[in-house]
Amino acid sequence: MRKFLTTTAVAFTMMAGIAQAAENVEVLHWWTSGGEAAALDVLKKDLESKGISWTDMPVAGGGGTEAMTVLRARVTAGNAPTAVQMLGFDILDWAKEGALGNLDDTASKEGWDKVIPAALQKFSKYDGHWIAAPVNVHSTNWLWINKAALDKAGGKEPASWDELIALLDKFKEQGITPVAHGGQPWQDATIFDGVVLSLGDDFYKKAFIDLDPATLGSDKMKEAFDRMTKLRSYVDDNFSGRDWNLASSMVIEGKAGVQFMGDWAKGEFIKAGKKPGEDFVCMRFPGTQGAVTFNSDQFAMFKVAADKVPAQLAMASAIESPTFQSAFNVVKGSAPARTDVPDTAFDACGKKAIADLADADKNGRLYGSMAHGHANPAAVKNAIYDVVTRQFNGELSSEDAVKELVSAVEGAK
Ligand code: GAL
Numbered sequence: 001m002r003k004f005l006t007t008t009a010v011a012f013t014m015m016a017g018i019a020q021a022a023e024n025v026e027v028l029h030w031w032t033s034g035g036e037a038a039a040l041d042v043l044k045k046d047l048e049s050k051g052i053s054w055t056d057m058p059v060a061g062g063g064g065t066e067a068m069t070v071l072r073a074r075v076t077a078g079n080a081p082t083a084v085q086m087l088g089f090d091i092l093d094w095a096k097e098g099a100l101g102n103l104d105d106t107a108s109k110e111g112w113d114k115v116i117p118a119a120l121q122k123f124s125k126y127d128g129h130w131i132a133a134p135v136n137v138h139s140t141n142w143l144w145i146n147k148a149a150l151d152k153a154g155g156k157e158p159a160s161w162d163e164l165i166a167l168l169d170k171f172k173e174q175g176i177t178p179v180a181h182g183g184q185p186w187q188d189a190t191i192f193d194g195v196v197l198s199l200g201d202d203f204y205k206k207a208f209i210d211l212d213p214a215t216l217g218s219d220k221m222k223e224a225f226d227r228m229t230k231l232r233s234y235v236d237d238n239f240s241g242r243d244w245n246l247a248s249s250m251v252i253e254g255k256a257g258v259q260f261m262g263d264w265a266k267g268e269f270i271k272a273g274k275k276p277g278e279d280f281v282c283m284r285f286p287g288t289q290g291a292v293t294f295n296s297d298q299f300a301m302f303k304v305a306a307d308k309v310p311a312q313l314a315m316a317s318a319i320e321s322p323t324f325q326s327a328f329n330v331v332k333g334s335a336p337a338r339t340d341v342p343d344t345a346f347d348a349c350g351k352k353a354i355a356d357l358a359d360a361d362k363n364g365r366l367y368g369s370m371a372h373g374h375a376n377p378a379a380v381k382n383a384i385y386d387v388v389t390r391q392f393n394g395e396l397s398s399e400d401a402v403k404e405l406v407s408a409v410e411g412a413k
Pocket residue numbers: 030031036061062063064087138244264295296297372
């Protein structure tokens with residue numbers, strides 16, 4: 001009898017083990033740089049500690065352009081991953097196609113409605129149902145400056161466009177590349193987010209959120225393109241096609257003065273052992289303090305076979321845990337996706353990101369990032385990318401870019 005009990009117990013334990021091993025998530029994402037991979041590891045380890053194994057499906061390419069192409073092929077082949085890193089309007093496009101699952105039970109049990117800001121819920125829900133789990137809030141209107149180079153240039157953070165240009169000239173005199181940049185459409189567009197916002201909240205909103213033809217075709221838009229031309233004169237000869245994290249490295253190593261990039265850049269600085277205020281300075285794009293152009297990485301949960309749903313829901317639940325939100329976003333450079341996560345563990349830039357976000361939301365100055373899919377669906381976003389990149393590379397004058405912008409957006413709407 002005793003022997004029977006023991007054997008049975010062993011058998012049960014084994015079965016439990018098998019059941020646990022079967023809990024697996026396949027995750028498609030584009031977090032392949034040093035800082036991004038370090039953050040992803042926080043998620044992987046968290047799930048592993050809960051007995052959920054991870055099948056990695058990385059698709060390199062900042063901003064996720066390539067990842068979205070691979071995803072389309074996977075879904076078309078009838079083989080959707082469990083969870084997919086996704087931005088803004090892309091999530092809603094997949095929901096419209098009926099490809100996403102339903103997280104309502106988990107969301108209501110855990111009270112997500114109360115702690116996830118409405119600006120994010122707009123993309124986490126479709127038709128009133130939860131379809132995605134937001135991981136973070138990034139924003140694009142940032143400058144990442146090498147502190148030693150800034151000190152050499154007088155130490156003052158530029159408060160206006162003119163002061164920014166004066167600083168870039170000083171970087172040039174120091175013999176370093178003033179602007180670290182990678183010439184890829186999404187990176188050009190990321191700079192454009194900041195440039196357009198620096199010409200006024202209303203201008204950004206009317207141009208990119210409302211897609212108002214008069215604003216897109218205005219003299220002010222010409223001025224925005226002129227500013228892009230000016231910034232272009234401060235990049236090095238090898239900028240074309242460079243990955244964003246390599247541009248971050250140029251600032252980290254003191255080979256360049258500044259990078260205009262979302263706060264995922266901070267993940268690279270941290271990974272390299274650099275400290276805000278000591279080795280680098282984070283500040284809002286001159287003229288945009290108080291306003292935030294945001295993007296939120298969310299894991300869109302695809303419709304999967306019933307036996308895969310428990311792991312999917314467990315992943316969603318793990319992502320929304322306040323402890324995880326803090327641990328992950330400290331490494332990633334972003335702010336938490338929940339409003340109730342203390343900023344204690346965050347460094348000065350992280351604390352600023354969290355405070356700026358809350359203020360911008362409160363003051364009606366929080367806008368979806370055009371460059372990162374939170375202002376418009378992909379068709380419009382890509383139409384804008386195309387014009388911005390051609391102009392940045394000198395293929396279009398500012399005058400022509402303005403005209404092309406109006407017609408490209410009109411055609412893509
Ligand atoms: C953004 C994304 C960030 C970061 C960045 C560069 O679109 O929200 O998490 O990964 O691309 O790859």
